[in-house]
Amino acid sequence: MNKLYDTHCHIDFKVFNNDRGPVVKNASEAGVERFMVPGVSAEQWPRLQQHVEQFPSWRFALGLHPWFIKQHNRHQLSELEQALSNQHKRLRAVGEIGLDATCDNADLQRELFIEQLKLAKQFRLPAIIHHRKTLETTHPLVKQYGPESGVIHAFSGSYEQAMKFVDCGYKLGVGGVITYPRAQKTRQAIAKVPLSALVLETDSPDMPICGHQGERNEPARVAKVLEALADLREMSKDSLSEVLWKNSCELFNDAPPASNGHVSG
Ligand SMILES: [Zn+2]
Incomplete structure (x- = not known):
């Protein structure tokens, strides 16, 4: 497995x-x-941390997501800073943060995004970045204010757009999008970028x-995304998953691979 x-x-x-x-x-069985x-x-952070205590396999991030812009305010940035300085051992990123052109209040979105990028940099944590019709405006902000590493969550875009982030040291989150044949542009980009970025x-x-539209998505299905990516990259699932595991651990500063460089399991 x-x-x-x-x-x-x-x-x-x-x-x-x-x-x-x-x-x-179910997911661990997959x-x-x-x-x-x-x-x-900010309202969700304490609840999230309660769940984290119950599941040793979870890592977590804290951030203000643009979808919830109506609940956010500037004071929560100091709450975030305080929470980050507590250094919970499984707190591994700042996120989910970003810009979403389908949500209101673009000015506040931008301000909160920049300030959270700065906090990520200050605490040397990667940023988990949400985007929707905002890849072009996101890139210069990441470059100017962001930490040295991070991930563009649910990357969808062209090869050129992908490489701008890869060149900044960021990874690309590959999800269900690539299982849709119509997502040609994104599939082509993901097929071509360096494997170390995925x-x-x-x-x-x-x-x-x-094939599962309308259903609640579950982490067990990441195995299906692996399958689709293996097809796309023309690689075996075994060698692909080994690299992706290493990329993910590197991204979130998680248990490094064994000293001989071989990932077992
Ligand atoms: Zn999300």
């Missing part, structure tokens, strides 16, 4: 309240050994894979 890391899932959300344990167990669960709002994710409960 391939050892997998779901680098982006919201399994702390209420929609998993009735079966969170079984969902995590090979998913680690989960990165990003923060979305990590897998599901974005559960969102972004169902092809």
